[in-house]
Structures are given as structure tokens and as C-alpha cells.
Amino acid sequence: MHRLRLGEVIAGTGGVALLALMWAPWYDDTNAWSAFAVIDVVLALAALLGIAAAVLQATRESPAWPVFVDVIGTVVAFVAVVLVVIRLLDAPGPRAWGVFAGFVSCLAVLVGAWLAMRTE
Numbered sequence: 001m002h003r004l005r006l007g008e009v010i011a012g013t014g015g016v017a018l019l020a021l022m023w024a025p026w027y028d029d030t031n032a033w034s035a036f037a038v039i040d041v042v043l044a045l046a047a048l049l050g051i052a053a054a055v056l057q058a059t060r061e062s063p064a065w066p067v068f069v070d071v072i073g074t075v076v077a078f079v080a081v082v083l084v085v086i087r088l089l090d091a092p093g094p095r096a097w098g099v100f101a102g103f104v105s106c107l108a109v110l111v112g113a114w115l116a117m118r119t120e
Helices: 007-022 041-058 065-089 097-119
Strands: 024-026
Touching: 007 041, 007 065, 007 097, 024 065, 024 097, 041 097, 065 097
Parallel strands: none
Antiparallel strands: none
């Protein structure tokens, strides 16, 4: 755990939060899994890549895999943030607290992966 940098901590924490928030109400009483057709898969992938960035940095001696996951995580998290912003602006129903918390978590994965990639 001593090898984790700020970027991986932010990405990992954001990933865990985003994955947990996928079951929270995003629109009225609908969670992210029920509200989206494809966006939920992108959100879950971004969350898992954020978690993987932290786990790989903590467990690997070589920086190759952690850097690879940081790069892919940055791209996927950017797409996830854009998709959530679009769904915030064009909501399929009344927004609930989960969509805002999910947006912040997506942003945390993006910022964390970008910081981790930048420091490597």
C-alpha cells in the first residue's frame, strides 16, 4: 500500500464509490442498471478500471501494467463523464441524488487516472 500515489488513491476510491452508486436511485426510483442500456456498462468498466489502477500499482513491481490501465482508464472515464453529463442535461425522468453522486465518482476516476498517468 505504500506504493500508491494520490492518483491511484483517487481513482480507486472513485471506482469503488461509482460501482456502489450504480444501485442507488439515479432517476426517480430507477438505478443506473435499469435506467441505461449501454451507459451502465461503460460506467461499470470505468469503475473497475479505477479500482484496477490502484490494485495494480500496489501489487506490481513493473510499471507497465499500471500505466496501461491508467491510460485506458483515463479514456474510458472521460467517455463515462461525457455520457453522464449528456444524461444529466437530457434526463429520462426526475433526477435523484445518485446521478449527481455518480457524476462526482466518474469525475474522481477520471482525475485519479489522469494524475496517475501524468506522474508516471
